[in-house]
Amino acid sequence: MNNNAATRLNKFISESGLCSRREADRFIEKGNVFINGKRAKIGDQVFAGDKVMVNGHNIEPKEESNFIL
Template sequence: MLPDSSVRLNKYISESGICSRREADRYIEQGNVFINGKRATIGDQVMPGDVVKVNGRLIEPREAEDLVFIALNKPGRDCQYHGRQRTR
């Protein structure tokens, strides 16, 4: 997060790696999320320096250095199937 920028709360929580944005919205709706000690609502913004807690646990966004990107070049003829294989 940039020094003078804000980010939506659900994005901030999901970027911490604990859940998806939709799951973050559920935590917020259930009243389990607090910003600076106040119960958060859907659409709240998080500013740098804000203290965010989910279920009493301090949430901090991951640093860019912690992220790893993997690029994979898979030839079109390689088949990927994760379902149950059929037998004939």
């Protein structure tokens, strides 16, 4: 994740490989997602350094891969 840019929470969760964006929205709606210890809501943004937890598990973003063709 770019250090300055924010990412929508559902995209962040889906890019971690946990689930799809729609499934991430369901986790958020059910109150199972926290950002830095606070219950998240639909549309929240994640910044570099934020701690995201889904169902009690810490979610880490996947590292970007650079491919050279």
